[in-house]
Amino acid sequence: MGRIQSSVGLITGVPIEETVNQLMQINALPRNRLSNRNAELTKEQTAITTLTTLVIGVQLSGDRLGQASLFNSAKVTSSKPETIAARSTGTAALGNYSFIPVRQAQSQQLTSSLFASSQHKLSAGDITIHTGGFLDQSANLDQLNGGRGVERGMIRITNRAGTSREIDLRFVQTAADVVTAINSAEGLSVVAKINGGQFELTDVSGSVVHNLKIVDIGSGTTARDLGFQNVDVASSTAVGNNIHILSNATALRSLRDGIGIDIPTQGTALRLSLRDGSTVNWTSQLDAANASVGQLVQSLNTASNGKYVARISNDGHSLEVQDLTSGTAQFSISSPAGNLAQQLGLTGPGMGGTITGRKLLSGLSDTLLDSLKGGRGLGEMGSVTITDRLGQSDTIDLAGAKTLGDVIQRINDGASNASFRVQLNRTKTGIEIVDTSGGTGSLVIEDADSKNSATALGIARTTTGTSIDSGSLQRQFVSRTTSLDDFLAGGTLSQSSFRITNSAGSSATYNVSTRSPKTIGDIIDGINGMAIGVTASINHSGDGILLVDTAGGAGPMTVADVGTGSAAKQLRIAGSASTITIDDDQVSGIDGSKTLRMTTTATTTLADLTQQINELSGSPVKASLINLGASGVRLQLNGQATGQASRVAISSSSDIDFAQTSEARDALISYGTNNSGGGVLVSSRTNQFKNLIDGVDLTVNSTSTTPVTVEVSSNSDSLSKQIETFVDQYNKLREKYDELTVFDAQSNQVGLLFGSNIAIRMDLAYSRLLTGSIRSGSGGAIQSLPELGIRLNDRGRLTFDKQQFEQVLENNPGAVQDFFTNTENGFARRAKAVADSLASIESGSLLARNNSLQQTIEQNATRIQSMDLRLDRERTRLLQQFYNMEQAISRLQSNMTSVNQLQSLAQSLRSNR
Numbered sequence: 001m002g003r004i005q006s007s008v009g010l011i012t013g014v015p016i017e018e019t020v021n022q023l024m025q026i027n028a029l030p031r032n033r034l035s036n037r038n039a040e041l042t043k044e045q046t047a048i049t050t051l052t053t054l055v056i057g058v059q060l061s062g063d064r065l066g067q068a069s070l071f072n073s074a075k076v077t078s079s080k081p082e083t084i085a086a087r088s089t090g091t092a093a094l095g096n097y098s099f100i101p102v103r104q105a106q107s108q109q110l111t112s113s114l115f116a117s118s119q120h121k122l123s124a125g126d127i128t129i130h131t132g133g134f135l136d137q138s139a140n141l142d143q144l145n146g147g148r149g150v151e152r153g154m155i156r157i158t159n160r161a162g163t164s165r166e167i168d169l170r171f172v173q174t175a176a177d178v179v180t181a182i183n184s185a186e187g188l189s190v191v192a193k194i195n196g197g198q199f200e201l202t203d204v205s206g207s208v209v210h211n212l213k214i215v216d217i218g219s220g221t222t223a224r225d226l227g228f229q230n231v232d233v234a235s236s237t238a239v240g241n242n243i244h245i246l247s248n249a250t251a252l253r254s255l256r257d258g259i260g261i262d263i264p265t266q267g268t269a270l271r272l273s274l275r276d277g278s279t280v281n282w283t284s285q286l287d288a289a290n291a292s293v294g295q296l297v298q299s300l301n302t303a304s305n306g307k308y309v310a311r312i313s314n315d316g317h318s319l320e321v322q323d324l325t326s327g328t329a330q331f332s333i334s335s336p337a338g339n340l341a342q343q344l345g346l347t348g349p350g351m352g353g354t355i356t357g358r359k360l361l362s363g364l365s366d367t368l369l370d371s372l373k374g375g376r377g378l379g380e381m382g383s384v385t386i387t388d389r390l391g392q393s394d395t396i397d398l399a400g401a402k403t404l405g406d407v408i409q410r411i412n413d414g415a416s417n418a419s420f421r422v423q424l425n426r427t428k429t430g431i432e433i434v435d436t437s438g439g440t441g442s443l444v445i446e447d448a449d450s451k452n453s454a455t456a457l458g459i460a461r462t463t464t465g466t467s468i469d470s471g472s473l474q475r476q477f478v479s480r481t482t483s484l485d486d487f488l489a490g491g492t493l494s495q496s497s498f499r500i501t502n503s504a505g506s507s508a509t510y511n512v513s514t515r516s517p518k519t520i521g522d523i524i525d526g527i528n529g530m531a532i533g534v535t536a537s538i539n540h541s542g543d544g545i546l547l548v549d550t551a552g553g554a555g556p557m558t559v560a561d562v563g564t565g566s567a568a569k570q571l572r573i574a575g576s577a578s579t580i581t582i583d584d585d586q587v588s589g590i591d592g593s594k595t596l597r598m599t600t601t602a603t604t605t606l607a608d609l610t611q612q613i614n615e616l617s618g619s620p621v622k623a624s625l626i627n628l629g630a631s632g633v634r635l636q637l638n639g640q641a642t643g644q645a646s647r648v649a650i651s652s653s654s655d656i657d658f659a660q661t662s663e664a665r666d667a668l669i670s671y672g673t674n675n676s677g678g679g680v681l682v683s684s685r686t687n688q689f690k691n692l693i694d695g696v697d698l699t700v701n702s703t704s705t706t707p708v709t710v711e712v713s714s715n716s717d718s719l720s721k722q723i724e725t726f727v728d729q730y731n732k733l734r735e736k737y738d739e740l741t742v743f744d745a746q747s748n749q750v751g752l753l754f755g756s757n758i759a760i761r762m763d764l765a766y767s768r769l770l771t772g773s774i775r776s777g778s779g780g781a782i783q784s785l786p787e788l789g790i791r792l793n794d795r796g797r798l799t800f801d802k803q804q805f806e807q808v809l810e811n812n813p814g815a816v817q818d819f820f821t822n823t824e825n826g827f828a829r830r831a832k833a834v835a836d837s838l839a840s841i842e843s844g845s846l847l848a849r850n851n852s853l854q855q856t857i858e859q860n861a862t863r864i865q866s867m868d869l870r871l872d873r874e875r876t877r878l879l880q881q882f883y884n885m886e887q888a889i890s891r892l893q894s895n896m897t898s899v900n901q902l903q904s905l906a907q908s909l910r911s912n913r
Contacts, residue, residue, distance in 0.1 A: 012889060016882040024875050031867040038860045045853040047740050047752045051762070052839045052846045054733040059835035061726040066828025070722055071817045075715035076696050084669075084708045085699040092695035094714065098707040101700040102171045102668035105687050107639035108647055109662035110621075114632045118607040118625050122600045125654030127609075129596040131620055132477035132543055134647065135404060136428040138176035138194075138365040139244060141681075143254055145225060146247020146316075147292070152670075152681060153220030155228075157182065159189050160236060161207035169222050171670055173681060175199070175364035178226065196363040196405065197244035199226055203236040212238050244364050245316030248294025252286075253481055255360045256343070257371040259542075260481035261296075262521060263288040267337025270300070270346075274307055275353065276325035281336075288481060289519065293319070318357040319344055331355065359402045366405035367475055373456075374542030375476035381407070382451025384459075388418040389439030389466070395448050404431070404473070407457070427649035430470035433459055443468060471651070476542025478594065480521030487520055487594075488570060489620070489645040490685040496565020498574070502533040503588065504553030512567045520545065523571065540582055544592035549577055559590060572618055594618075600654045606635055609656070613637070620648055639664055643685030667700050673707065716809055720802055723790065727798040730766070734796050737762065758849050765834045770798065774819070774827050781815035782808070785827070788816065 007017035064070060074092040078084050084101055141150040152172065158164040165185040172178050175194055182192035182201070189205035190212075203212050214231035216223045223229065227240025253260040263269055263284045270282040282303045286295060293312065297319070300310040306324065313320045323331040331350035335341040345358025362368045370377040381398035396414035401407050408431065411422045419437035424430070435443045444462045447454045454460035458470035484493050495513040508530040510523075517523050520538070524545065527536035533551030540546070549557035557577035561568045568574035572592035580589045596619060598612055606625065613623040621637040628634065637658065639646045647664040650657075667687045672679030682692060689698040696712065741759050742751040753759040770792055773783045782788065788808055789801030809816045820827050838846045 012886060014882070014886075016879065016886075020875060020878045020882065023878060024871060027874055028867075028871055031864060031871065034860055034864055034867070038857055038864070041853050041857050041860070044752050045850060045857065048758070048846055048850045048853065050736055051733070051740070052844075052850065054729070054736055055762075055835050055839045055846065057729045058726070058733055059832055059839070061722065061729045062828050062831035062835070064722050065726060065820045066826060066832075068817070068821055070719055071714070071813070071821070074695060074712045075717075077711050077713070079709040079711070080704070081701075083700075083702050083704050084710065085701055086710045087697050088695060088712075088715070089691070089697050090695035092693055092712045094712050097693055097710045097712070098672060099698065099710060100171075100670040100673045100705065100707050101703050102670055102681070103665065103703055104700050105642035105667035105685060106662060106665045107642045108621075108637075108660065108664035109639065110637040110648075110650060110658040111626070111661045112635040113657050113659075114628075114634055115606050116632050118605065118610075118627075118633050120606045120633070121602060122604050122606065122609065123655040124601050124604075125599075125652060127598045127600060127650065127652045127654055127656070128472075129598075129616075129619070129621070130427055130429050130472060130649040130651065131594045131596070131647075133472060133475040133595075134428045134649070135367050135424055135430070135473070135475055136176075136365065137257075137367075138174035139363075140174055141172065141178070144175075144243045144364075146245055147249035147251065147254075148225075148247070150225040150243075151221045152679070153222040154217040155220075155223040155226075156213075156215050156217055157185070157188060157190055157201070158210065158213040159205045159207070160203045160210050160212055161189065161205040162210040163187060163189065163205070164213075166217060170673055170679075171668065171681060173666075173668060173683065194364045194366075195239065196366070196403075197242040197361070199228070199240040199243075199364070201228075201238045201240075208234075208236075212236065214238060242316065244361055246293055246312045246318075246361060247316075248292060248297070248312075250293040252288050252291050252293060252296060255293075257362055257368055257475065259371060259375060259476055259479040261288055261340070261343055262338065262480040263291075263296075263340055264335075264338035269335060269337055269340050271334045271336055272308060272321070272323075273329065273332050273334070274325045274327075275323050275329050275331050275350075276307075276327040277329045278307065278325065280304060280307060289483070313356055317359045317361055319346065319360070320354055320356040321346060323350055323353040323355075362403045363405050366403045368403055369401065369407070371476050371542075372404070372473045374474045374540045375479065375538070376540070376542075378453070378456040380451055381456075382453045383448035384411070384454040384457070385444075385446045385448045386411070386415075386418055386420055386433065387442075387444040387446075388420055388437040389435045389441045389443050390419070390437040391439070391441055392418040392437065394418045398453050399451075407431075425469045425471075427472070427651050429472040429475070429649060429651075430458060431473070432467050432469045434467045472595075474541045474543070476538075478520060478543050478545075479538060480519065480524060482520045483518060484520070484523075486645065489641055490643060491570070491641070493517070493570055494561075494565050494567040496567050497562040498565065498568035499560050499562055500527065500530070500532065500534055500547070501558045501560075502551035502553060503549045503555050503557050503577070504533065504551040505555060506532050506551065508532045509562065510567075512565075539591050539593060541591075541593055541595065543594045545571060545573055546580075546589060546591055547573055547577075548580075548587045548589040557588060557590070569617065574617075600656075604654075606633060606656075610635060620646060641685070642667075642687070644683075645685060669698065669700060714813075716806055719809070720805060723788075723805065724800055724802075727790065727800045730770075731797045733766075734798075738796070758845055761845060762838055765837060767792075769830060769834050774825070774830055780818055780822070781812060782819040788819070 008015055069091060074088050074094065076086045076088040076092065078086040084099055144150055152170050155167050155169060156164055157167060165188045167181055167185055169178060169181055172181055178199065179192045179194060182190065189203065191202045191204055193200050201214065211232050211234050214223050214228040227243045228238065231238045255261055263286055265284060268281040269284045272280045280303060282300055284299065286299060297310045308321055308323050310319060310321045321333065331353060332348035333341045333346045333355060341347045346355050348355045358370060359368060372378050381401045383395055383397045385393055385395045387393040394414050394417050396411050398407055398410055401410060408422045420433055420435050422431055422433050425432040433445060442462050442464050445454050445459045445468055447460055458473060459468050461468050478487060493512055497509050497511045499507055499509045501507040510526055515526050517526060524536040527534065533549065534557060535548045535550055537546050547559065559568050559573050559575060561574060572594060573590050575590055577588045577590050579586050580591055596616055598616065600609060610623040610625055613619060613621065621639055624636050626634045626636050644664055644666045666683040666685055668681060668683055669689055670679050670681050671692065682689060687700045692698055696710065740751045740753040743754055770785055785791065789804030791799060793799050823829060836844060838844050841847060
């Protein structure tokens with residue numbers, strides 16, 4: 001058992017702890033002096049570090065003055081700012097640029113039929129706002145000829161009567177624009193139309209005297225690029241070459257009617273089981289959003305080891321893979337990860353050792369049947385029977401049809417007995433069969449075989465009216481590869497979070513800011529990766545995200561934005577789950593469809609509908625009532641955004657219809673246009689064109705048929721600002737220097753670096769740089785900073801006379817640039833030399849002093865640590881000595897007691913005698 005020790009001697013009463021502490025204070029005096037010295041050195045080191053940082057700041061601003069690009073900074077001006085406004089956003093190449101503002105961006109406007117008043121009661125029905133899935137979309141000319149595009153320019157068409165017209169195609173954007181331009185030519189009597197991937201021109205003049213001719217004007221290649229190369233035929237019809245075909249340059253994102261190809265980045269994207277029994281697993285390193293068909297083919301062939309070859313098919317519409325091995329096994333292709341084989345139609349089995357995929361491009365203004373029904377397609381086509389209102393019938397074979405255009409053409413061409421025509425419906429989201437017989441009976445459309453094609457097309461119906469409308473055929477316009485920019489029609493996804501809570505109560509949060517999604521696929525993968533019993537996918541209508549609860553809990557799945565964020569609302573997935581029917585199965589989920597639906601009742605007034613539209617979450621339009629006085633009231637819908645992507649269509653089973661009074665369209669600007677060539681045509685959702693020229697933003701304020709010149713010239717403002725930055729950086733250094741070297745005679749207080757060699761050296765170096773002749777004897781027209789209005793005042797601070805500087809710059813810009821940028825003895829080089837002498841790693845005196853201080857501080861710290869150990873041992877020794885003394889005295893006292901007791905006993909014994 002250890003003995004009890006006390007801070008006060010129990011025997012002697014001596015204050016042991018206090019006595020030892022006093023002795024230790026005396027012993028610790030050398031250590032304390034060294035600690036105080038280290039504290040002073042640390043303060044000096046901090047001061048040196050601060051000066052070093054400020055010197056580097058001066059150096060960096062001086063380095064910028066030595067860059068030639070600073071003297072080439074751009075000033076952007078427009079020859080007609082009221083037509084095209086231009087502003088600089090960075091460093092642009094100096095020069096003049098020519099633009100023609102073809103058209104401004106425009107929002108859509110739709111106006112209803114006329115009603116007596118805002119209190120008019122509508123009939124019960126459904127109103128649908130379609131935000132995509134339109135079937136009249138036309139191919140952009142830049143996508144044609146395998147991605148090579150069409151050179152815009154002028155062509156000349158001569159009809160068979162000898163009449164010629166020049167067709168201006170410099171500013172056309174799509175294939176439909178080409179048709180419109182030709183058909184608008186007055187007196188030409190030539191009708192243009194689109195036939196699949198080709199243009200077709202038909203002479204309707206009735207003459208056969210001359211040949212039908214189509215030629216380019218000048219050195220352009222517009223006619224050739226449109227499929228007509230030196231056409232000169234004794235025929236009333238000229239059919240161009242197919243110009244909507246695949247090539248190595250075709251972007252993967254443009255395939256499948258713009259749905260694109262989704263390639264998994266993990267796992268086996270394609271597994272090729274070959275005839276010799278071997279297997280090749282292909283994993284992708286491609287970025288599907290930016291890769292081309294050629295890159296996909298090359299990657300597949302690189303992995304083949306010579307066993308197969310992938311290529312574009314001869315018709316230019318699909319891909320094919322040929323098995324080069326031999327054997328009895330079945331050649332097939334599958335997708336263990338994802339469904340790439342299904343997307344490309346390469347599942348097999350192989351025919352003659354070759355698997356040919358599905359058609360990946362539709363016509364110039366067409367839609368693949370595979371793109372309908374939300375991307376699930378209509379399946380294999382069969383026959384349909386149409387009976388007109390006179391009772392005449394035709395059965396039409398649609399077998400082999402791959403596009404909706406094929407279907408429409410076959411039905412229209414198949415009308416031999418019955419009288420009808422097929423066209424796109426009013427909303428351009430489906431088709432309409434119109435009876436033209438004039439009869440009074442029923443129009444009947446039926447499936448003619450087990451393929452149920454009429455049902456798939458949504459036209460299997462009987463009506464006493466004159467037409468049958470398929471309704472929306474649900475052309476897919478949202479896929480995994482859809483960019484968020486396109487999904488939001490040019491908007492920006494809120495950089496916030498949303499929380500998903502499954503039916504069992506478990507939650508997870510998706511943070512947009514940290515995940516940085518770029519596509520809808522990124523959003524879907526992120527949600528699925530949270531693994532909380534909620535599955536995300538593209539919905540069955542192909543127009544949004546579908547969330548399905550798989551947790552099997554008793555509560556509803558919910559999605560809610562966190563705080564003031566709006567990401568879930570923008571993605572149309574905010575809210576609570578409801579029962580959804582998918583392929584005859586009922587699930588609990590949230591369908592984030594971009595197609596908006598409303599219901600009217602017999603008590604819904606026009607004013608009520610106006611409010612309902614404006615309160616509709618995510619509505620792309622705003623509703624307002626137009627009071628026409630005694631004539632009545634109309635409901636007007638105005639698009640909330642400009643650009644083609646903000647287009648909507650309204651279908652209604654209530655007694656209200658809408659007509660478009662203003663179309664949604666992109667702004668167009670032509671760059672480099674001349675009298676015969678159209679240069680480059682660029683579109684924008686808004687009237688702003690960002691970085692069309694690097695470092696320049698343009699805004700189209702009005703249209704014009706004459707070019708507007710944007711001049712990018714040198715700008716002195718940026719140079720003046722950089723000099724001001726240098727002045728500010730130096731003055732910060734000088735302010736700190738004065739603080740550290742101050743001497744107060746009254747209080748006899750001095751700064752940390754007062755009188756130090758390093759401070760004196762810094763002062764002299766910068767004084768010579770800023771006041772002396774920088775380029776003495778060099779022959780430069782400008783020798784010093786004061787000549788440019790940059791000088792030291794009586795407090796040692798730099799001042800800048802901007803007016804004097806700009807006058808010198810205007811008179812002699814070359815001399816100013818040479819003064820700052822000369823690589824041998826320019827100011828920037830001299831300033832860097834001064835900074836290097838103070839702050840460079842190799843030889844900087846500030847860093848050398850810092851390193852020396854650090855070494856001394858570390859050595860002192862080592863000595864202090866050693867002293868602390870000795871002092872600890874000394875303290876222990878002294879305490880032990882005192883405790884030992886107490887024990888010794890205690891033993892002496894015990895011995896004395898024993899002696900006294902013996903003496904008493906002896907005395908007692910003597911007394912008893």
